Amino acid sequence: MSENEKHGKGGVYSVKGEEFDRDSRYIPTRIVKDPAPGSDDYPVEPGRYRLVAAYACPWANRAIIDRDLLGLQDVISMGNPGPTHDADSWTFDLDPGGVDPVLGIPKLKDAYLKRFPDYSRGITVPALVDETTGEVVTNDFPQITKDLFFEWKDFHKDGAPDLWPEDRREEMEAVMERIYTEVNNGVYRCGFAGSQEAYDAAYERLFTALDWLEERLADSRYLMGDKITEADVRLFTTLVRFDPVYHGHFKCNRNKLTEMPNLWGYARDLFQTPGFGDNVDFQQIKDHYYKVHTDLNPLGIVPLGPDLSGWTTPSGRG
Template sequence: MAERTEGVEPESWKTGGKYVEPGGEFTRDQRYIATRITADGRDGYPVEPGRYRLVVSRACPWANRLIIVRRLLGLEDAISMGVAGPTHDERSWTFDLDPGGRDPVLGIERLREAYLARFPDYQRGITVPAMVDVPTGQVVTNDYARMSLDLSTEWTAYHRAGAPDLYPESLRAEIDKVNDGVFRDVNNGVYRCGFAGGQGAYDKAYRRLFDRLDKLSERLRDRRYLVGDTITEADVRLFTTLVRFDPVYHGHFKCNRSKLTEMPVLWAYARDLFQTPGFGDTIDFDHIKRHYYQVHRDINPTGVVPLGPDLGGWLDPHGREALGGRPFGDGTPPPPPPEAERVPVEHTAAARD
């Protein structure tokens, strides 16, 4: 996961994974490798097709953002993607999905090898998403929030024909404002509930989460998308939390005032995005559930992964077309994902529990 694999300090990796500090409030470590890949190469890493590899886990909501944006913009040929497994050992994310347990491009077994190649004494979290410089095998950045914006603004020369503008200049101030509230209370809010070490911290996080979800419901009641009349970065950021809400956050993180399926506006909005090319086709429900329930052993000591919920509802009609809006603006939907990057059908909403 992003940010110290969901806020875990490095020592916690060695002690079996400690995610909850008794009596305390969860505080996300937001210190990232701030190096940027830019068109002018001002940080020493210029935009260059084929040079960088995006390392993700489909379990992670922060990495899922990059997967979606890369798909929508058509950057698959310009930036290759390595997919780590849904769980990790005490050292870091591993490439156990690949033959021989090694990433076929980077040739490494664990993502930490790319971090240590650049920073031999690296003491922060080994996190996904991460962009790795293929020629040197060194991590470039794990600053996920900046990474997705840079895909939209710095990689324009390699966007597909018909790529949407996910961060239009005229709407950036509003997008940033919406994103700030969504991050504090929803994206990070579910973790503040799940990793709360005391009743007071949990109660505060719970109220903030559902207060924000109620406000978002009102915002989306008569508008199809969060900002403007097309899909933007704001929709991507909210979607990756909503799609995980019922499978993991409602039960595992005790975000249980309401399921997503019990919040009509947000449920319809999430289905609308899920059924939009580039969103639902990136979601691996099996990886999502296995990560949260098997890795967070101080929350779920048995590691038992629940069979539910039934995922078939994601494909039900949503009716949001009546609100107008144009998903891709003047652009077009992305083509189907490359064969090698398709989620196994048994891990998707098409496989009903």
């Protein structure tokens, strides 16, 4: 890892050239219902895989929420690293003895190296690990959540939401792409800008997108209509971190989420939906960003605010 590269939650990012750039190269292996002959893909098999996902991380939080929404808790086990880590690996410091009770490892890196002894990229979450071998299968976070829906459908609970509705899918893919580039990644583009010019441009892009979402949600309960979809999961994990972290720590401070009426009501509506707010840990979120990003917060002081009690107030969007 060069002096211009740092390990981030969604991969290795670079500030070389002053503009934040996320390295989105992940392990491409998938877990699928019917692996093609000769492929490296793994078969869907209940009880075989462990989702390693930190509550602090927005990319991992997506997989945690989808697993709950689809009712896969008894089909795919879950291990949760603590909120802080060093440049080497996420660690299981919240578990007794600092060891994952199923995988028997103190660092997620151990599962990566067991399959790829010379693995040199970022040790990221979420990751799916094969419990039978202890080897990492994949850390491709957008593909993981997509496969939880399409490939594990036989094991979804009765009444599981249709997170990828066929009749809205093309539009939803476009909406999710804009959310990813301009919002999910946009807050990082602000926070890790390497120059005033890069920051100014990132700031304008982020709030242009948030204004677009504010307008979109003026007459629609959710992003794609009256039902929750994957697009909502992907936006929620950024919104729920906005005021506690991104507004101050990443300088995304034109306004708070609480000052955008439609987005704030929408975010509370989701937060109060089973599977969303019960998978949010605000303290872990704040501990992670403020303690791990020592380049942005060298003293590691974690703010006591903001007041987060508003998340449980009525959303008015029923």
